Amino acid sequence: MLLDQNFNFSSAQAITATAASTNTMDLLQGLGLATSGGTYTVPPNYIIGNATYFGEDLGIGRGLGEPVFVVTTGSGTPAVATGLQIAVQGAVDNGGGTIAGLTFVPYIETRSIPLASIAASSRIATIRYPKREVAQALPRFINLNYIVSGSNFTGLTVTADLTLGPDDAVGTLGQYPSNY
Secondary structure (H helix, E strand, O other): OOOOHHHEEEEEEEOOOOEEOOEEEEOOOOOOEEEOOOEOOOOOOOOOOOOOOOOOOOOOOOOOOOOEEEEEEOOOOOEOOOEEEEEEEEEOOOOOOEHHHOOOEEEEEOOOEEHHHOOOOOEEEEEEOOOOOOOOOOOOEEEEEEEEEOOOOEOOEEEEEEEOOOOOOOOOOOOOOOOO
16 A cells, blocks of 8 residues: 555544544645644635646546545554544535634544454554535545544544555565565
């Protein structure tokens, strides 16, 4: 699996209570991520012919592979909480200029992952990039929301990335000579 820093939503983010990912993807400004509490530039009403702004839809990723969110845990052993649910959320631009002021709606979520299934240094979720429902507004912003059930977690960190290629090594195994 090849990872790109521009697709990193959480990097060893400590999860205690319900929280949004550290970074939010801005599809209008390109594939770069903005800090979830940060600001963004409100674009002009019309962007056609304007080289500063462009819209982007990752679509279903034909050619490179389907976009997939991969969420892994850190080396610590999580404790106390009952479970964790992970939601992929989107928000349309409301013109406010701050990411904290946006209204994110869930597009797809995992089931509640019980504490017993959350091991240290393991993959806890693989989520395919959701398709937009009919008559649903196109989002400008994408983030992840970590929903904690029960008491707050202790010792849980997560790293979450969006990958556009295969999310395993099967496609590359055996393609390189040994001893390199």
